[in-house]
Amino acid sequence: MTAESPELPGAPSGDGLPRAAAGHTPDALFVLDPDGTVTWANPAAHHLLGSPPEALPGQNLYARLTQEELALALQGLALVDLGLPTRPAVYHPTTDDGSTRPAEVIARAMPTGQIVVSARPAPHAQWVLDELSLLVGGGPVDGVVARALAEVVTPWPGHVATVVMRDLRNPGPEAESRVIGDVPPEVAAAIAAIPRGPWHAAVAAHHPVAADTEKVTGGDWTSPLHRFRRCLAVPLPTDAPEACLVLWERNDAPIAMRTFWRRSPAIMLLSAALRQEQLLRDLRDAAATDRLTGLLNRAGLEEAILGIDAETVGVVAVDLDGFKAINDTHGHRAGDDVLVAVAARLRDAVRTDDVTARVGGDELLALCAGAQLSDLSTIADRFLQSLTEPVAVRVPACSTGPTVDLQVTASVGLGLGERADLDALLGAVDLALYRAKRAGGARWSTTDL
Helix, strand or coil, X not given: CCCCCCCCCCCCCHHHCCHHHHXXXXXXXXXXXXXXXXXXXXXXXXXXXXXXXXHCCCCEHHHHCCHHHHHXXXXXXXXXXXXXXXXCEEECCEXXXXXXXXXXXXXXXXXXXXXXXXXXXXXXXXXXXXXXXCXXXXXXXXXXXXXXXXXXXXXXXXXXXXXXXXXXXXXXXXCCCEEEECCCHXXXXXXXXXXXXXXXXXXXXXXXXXXXXXXXXXXXXXXXXHHEEEEEEEECCECCCCEEEEEEEECCCCHHHCCHHHHCHHHHHHHHHHHHHHHHHHHHHHHHECCXXXXXXXXXXXXXXXXXXXXXEEEEEEEECCHXXXXXXXXXXXXXXXXXXXXXXXXXXXXXXXXXXXXXXXXXXXXXXXXXXXXXXXXXXXXXXXXXXXXXXECCCCCCCCEEEECCCEEEEEEEEEHHHHHHHHHHHHHHXXXXXXXXXXXXXXXXX
């Protein structure tokens, strides 16, 4: 025994684990039996789990993991059985005080058949996860998706993970993106400045998109992004702001790790979670949306009403003048063309956060939370003015037939009231609408409330 290799009580001997490194490394080291029972731990294990190293032997390390993490750990141990080290992965073992602490973990086999586990705190991974928790579903990232995110944001050798968010659905020079990740400021700035990158395409297509850096930068070899060979953009199942996880492969990435994401369970899991979330979102949207006009239907309107938290609500009710005559004279396809055009003009006339819906055959409605009567009259004037532009309809009723310009008018009822009395307000607005219609249409009228 030499001074460079002191004997550690209970430490394994031989070439399976360097004893000097085991005693002085800042990483927590554990020697496990195949069933996860700890047979030895170094002093740094205390900082990770809270237990003194002499108290850990006999404990089962796997028992400190959630069922989801344990399943991922057991999958990783398949590499250990082949004599290969696992790649870095983030787990959240439970500490002695009941809290969890993110740790980057690598495991490899010993000649004795036991397993050496190396763990170090993973503050960067946890920081990115905390950021993502504000995006994915608006709540904490947990379960299997969280584990997949943890694997990706603690990237493989030769890789860097970033998250790009904001304005990804509407790229352009004026778009503002935010980049988080453990990258230099000039790299983050270069990513944010890309007007149309693979992250924009991934969000639009709802599936991962890979691209070479030369294509991302448009061949600008002065870009700091050329320290990377390629990237993979994985859109996250979020509403607003849109977010995309971007994994960058450095030029010095080991050959064995290049395009490893193509066979990564974490990437496949994130993609499956995204597809499932998007499918559920599409189903929810379809159930709440009028298929012809794209406005909300009655079910969607009722759901939107539940989400109004303003004390006052404005209502704009629209009923087309002479719509039956359009259907009778030009056919129902022409009537559909009119409804689509009028719905679009109503959507353009209201404020950004106002809710628009189709509540009947030719009856449209807008809810304006927190509006004043002056806001409602402005919307009505803007909408009626838009109807002075004729509507082009297909005649005969086929997609390739000639078009005819029709002059369309509408009657509009306006009302303002308390959110709690919305049913009474809607009834009063209907009366106002029919007063406008009896007066000849093409005008608006207000309630007596």
